[in-house]
Amino acid sequence: MVRSPMTPEDDQHREKMRLLDEVIDRYKDSPGQLIRLLQQAQEIFGYLPEAVQCRVAERMGLPVGEVAGVVSFYSLFHRQPKGKHSISVCMGTACYVKGAPEVLSAIKKELDIDLDQTTADGMFTLTDTRCVGACGLAPAIVIDGEVHGRMKAADVPALLASYRNRSDHDERDVHITEDREEKSPIVASPIGTIEDLTASRERHAARFFQRLSKEQLSKLPDFASVAAAPSTSRQILVCAGTGCTSSRSVELRQALQRELARCGRDQETTVVPTGCFGFCELGPVVVIHPERVFYCQVDPGDAKEIVERHIGQGEVIERLLYKHPPEGASRRTIDENEFFHPQHRVALRNCGVIDPEDIDDCLASGGYGGLAKALTALTPEQVVDEVTRSGLRGRGGAGFLTGRKWAFTAAAPDSPKYVVCNADEGDPGAFMDRSILEGDPHAVLEAMAIAGYAIGARQGYVYVRAEYPVAVHRLEVAIDQARQRGLLGEDILGTGFSFDIELRLGAGAFVCGEETALLRSVSGKRGEPRTRPPYPALSGLWGKPTLLNNVETYANIPQIIVNGAGWYAAMGTERSKGTKIFSLAGKINNTGLIEVPMGTTLRTIIYDIGGGIPGGRAFKAVQTGGPSGGCLPAQYLDTPIDYDSLIAVGSMMGSGGLIVMDERDCMVDIARFYLEFTQDESCGKCTPCRIGTRRLLEIITAITEGKGEMDDLDRLEELGRDIREASLCGLGQTAPNPVLSTLRYFRHEYEAHIREKRCPAGVCAALKPxxxxxxxxxxxxxxxxxxxxxxxxxxxxxxxxxxxxxxxxxxxxxxxxxxxxxxxxxxxxxx
The missing domain is CATH 3.30.70.20 (Alpha-Beta Plaits)
Structure with missing residues (x-):
């Protein structure tokens, strides 16, 4: 028999299978790495064909059905080839209310395809996603991992044409790669003792303290003399969070560095990339120290003027200053900006202040001081007691007392124990966890190490959304730097305590935000929740005692240990202590990220910090708590925000998303939107959630199409209560909340849809005259x-x-x- 000659395609396939075998060899002896293995396999092949799934199953010693079950469960895995460019339209709440459906329709029309289809020429594949965490840029779309914000339907043709003409080597990726290569590698001088930690902080304290206000300096008893020392140097802080990076802040930073070098000022002025300042919609943000001048919406083309006029001549560039709505008066410095006045930053204290990829910046800010104090001055029991007395409640949604959870896990008799961080931030409109990880990743690593010491664990895992590439990268950098310096690993600070952390990437499943589903996903399984008890504190990851908190909860821990439980408990309300981060999005002038004391009113957040509603339009409602929360009307603007007050008026804290709506929004359509989300994200394990949410969606969809009956309103309420009481996990138990709250406060809009066949806001297409x-x-x-x-x-x-x-x-x-x-x-x- 004459064998056919090998084709280039055969060679290419063989090479891909060789690379796949290398990946399998890397992970086959590591527990729980099936999802990460499949993610890397998909990077090699572009999708996961049946042959790849079978190869993975065979070499991992797993049933093919188990591998196939994981692939089919997670939305980021693809079983069919994709186009050269992948387009994903964000349909999160902030994007939805600001025009994402129109943008999606324009893309469909331009490409002549529907969702989950690929163009005939193989150029584009179109999908949608529930939230990309870029709410400040709403409406946003993602093409090949690149976020494009503030999209309009009219922008679509030109944008798609630019990708058709783009070369295989993405110009933007080149910039990001070059930017990372410009950074000098961290010199790994080990920190083996408390004295080493103190010395490292002192070496870099001056540059950090220059970035603080006089008020902030007055609260720092140590190193105050260093901070107050006069300095002739300047620092230009440039936001490098997702929102600003998507608005070309990388190019801006490079342009500033080039201009400083051209003018011979690069020795006296340093450009520092930071995390998010909170002003997401007005990025890129630049703050120049020591003057603390705050510039927003800065373009790379502005770099020359900033260096020549501001740095060279001391002139403030008026046109780049923030203009406060509604009067539009300029605010010169960050301290004059009303956006920051009511805020009190604890979890966000270093975001927008330090370089998140420089551990020395973190150490200069006091990083790992809480871990040092815990290991040398407190017993594990005393650490748990401090957290308990602080009154900190879990910031992931349920608000369970953090100290009590730590105490339960510490008391569990089984071992080994694990510490897990829930960074699977899937709520549409929420991006607080992403911003902490991008701006101060070491705070989370430090807190997890403190938790490991408190409960008797040696191993931690951070479960983070794969949709957050910047956060993933910075976590990888931070973990590597902490290991180099001896702040993770064996015998930390010479105390005999050992603790290490690994990353686990999610693959697209909202239900994995639920703790039992998340732990199954960490172990490489389908992320389906299970009944409780037993709770993870007794039987969690691999059946062992597991402490699980979210990113924001952990970010508070180091400051509680350093400053004491009483300091933290003095903030907030009687039953809701401390501060809370909120992502403020939707129909609001100042879209962004804020941190305020518990008990701050909705009015203060929306009008004083948020700057009110654009165009002078009327406030209609605010959605709190994401898909699990409720919509509150204007009568509750003076409600103090804490766990109990929100529940009392039919909503909940949730993770902290606040979506503002004005008179142009239809509350029936908003309820339908949230139901569509939860029904789509239901894992299907329990009938009340799987079938009940589908029935709710059918009823409310009929109402928006003019086919509803008045009896439907009673059906919605009755079915909603049944689903809430009978569902297995938090997703189903809270899914009816948007429907029940809009029925409670906006019943007249439902009645207009049913009786008058009219949508008062003009949103529901079937009811437009x-x-x-x-x-x-x-x-x-x-x-x-x-x-x-x-x-x-x-x-x-x-x-x-x-x-x-x-x-x-x-x-x-x-x-x-x-x-x-x-x-x-x-x-x-x-x-």
Missing amino acids: KGKYRIDAEKCRRCGLCVRLCPVEAIHGEARKTPFVIDAERCVACGACAQKCPAKCIAQEGA
């Missing part, structure tokens, strides 16, 4: 009320000067303008 509206120019008083009321910005004109005109192409015929027009000069065509 056929005839458009027009304005009688002779009767128009030119007051501008119709402009403020229009949900789709279809009315144009200049108040008090010219009659207003309705753009027939944009008009959705909702009738809002006609109902409120004082001159009664707006009428529907054909009426």
Whole structure:
């Protein structure tokens, strides 16, 4: 028989299988690494064909069905080839309310494909995702891992054309790679004792203290003299969080460095990449020290002017300053900015202040001081007692007392024990955990080591979303640096305590935010929740006692240990101590990340910090707690935010997402949106969640299509209560909350959809009247009320000067303008 000659495709396949075998060899003896193995296999092949799944199963000694079950469970695994470019449209709440459906429709039209399809030329594959954690850039899409924010439907053709013309080597990736290569490697001088830790901090303290305000310095008794010492040097801090990076902050940083070198000022002025300042929508953000001048929306093209005028001549560049709404007055420094005034940063204290990829910056800020104190001045029992007396409650949603959880795990008789960090931040509209990991990853590593000492564990795991590549990279860097310096590993600080941490990447499953589902995923299984008890404190990872907290909870721990339980308990309310981070998104002027004391009112957050509603529109509702929370109307703006007060009014704290909505949002459609999310993300293990949420969605969808009946409202309430009481895990137990809260506070909108077959906000397409509206120019008083009321910005004109005109192409015929027009000069065509 004559054998056919080998083709290039055969050679390529053989090479890919060889690389796959290398990956399998790397992980086959490490427990729980099936998901990571499959992620790397997908990187090699572009997808996971059946042959690859069988090869993995055979060499790992696993049933093929187990491997196939994992592949089918997680949304980031693909069983079919994908296009050269992968487009994912974020449909998280912040993006949804700011126009993501229109952007998605434009992409479908431009490419002539639907979701989960690939173009005929193999160029693009289109998918959607529930949240990419870039809420400050809403609406956002991700192409090949690159986030494009503030998208409009009109931007789609040009953006897709740029990818069609792009070479295989992505120019943006080159910039990021070069930027990382420019950083000098950390010199691994081991920190073997407390004295070494103190000496390292003192060596780098001056550069850190220059970035603090006088008020912040006054609260630091040690090294105050170093901090107050005059310095002729300057530091330019540039945000390198996801939001600003997506707005070209990497290029900006490089441009600043080039300009400083060109002007001969690179020895006296340092450019420092930092984590998120919190001003996500106004990035890239630049803060120049010691003046503390705060610039926003800085373009790489502004670098020359900043270096020549500000650094060279001491001039402040007015056009780059923050303008506070609604009056638009400039704020010169970060201290003058109202966005920061009500805030008190504990978990976020180093975000926007230190270089997250430089452990010396972390040490200069006091990093690992809490671990040093715990290991040398406190017994494990005393550490647990400090956490308990602080009153810290879990920041992941349920609000369980952290100290009590630690005490349960410490008392568990079995061993070994594990410490796990839940960084699977899947709530649409939530990005606080991502920002902590990007801005101060060592705070989480330090806290986990403290927890390991307190409960008697030697091993920790961080389970982080694969959709957060910047956070993953910075965690990898931080873990490596901590090991080099002896702050992770054997005999930490010469105390005999040993503790290490590994990463586990999620693969796209919202339910893995639930603790039992997460632990199954850490062990390489399908992330399906199980009944409790037993709780993870007694039987968790691999059946052993496991302490599980989320990122924000851990980020508070080092400061509690350093400053004492009483310091932390003095903040907040009687039953909700400390501070809370909120991601503020939706119809708000200052989209971003904030940290305020528990008990701060919604009004303070939305109007004082958030700057109010854009365009002078009316506030309608705020969604708290993500898909598990509720929608609260204006009557609760003065509600102090804490765990108990939110539950009392029909919502919940959740992870801390706050989505603001104005009069252009339909609350029935919002409830439908959240139900669609939870129904899609249900793991299907229990009937109340799997079937119940589907029935809820069917009923509410019929209402938005004008097919509802008044009896449906009673059905929604009854079914919602049943699902809440009978579901297995937190996802199903809280899934009806958005429906029940909107029924409670916005029942009139449901009734309008059912009785009048009308959507008051003009959102629900099936209920939009056929005839458009027009304005009688002779009767128009030119007051501008119709402009403020229009949900789709279809009315144009200049108040008090010219009659207003309705753009027939944009008009959705909702009738809002006609109902409120004082001159009664707006009428529907054909009426």
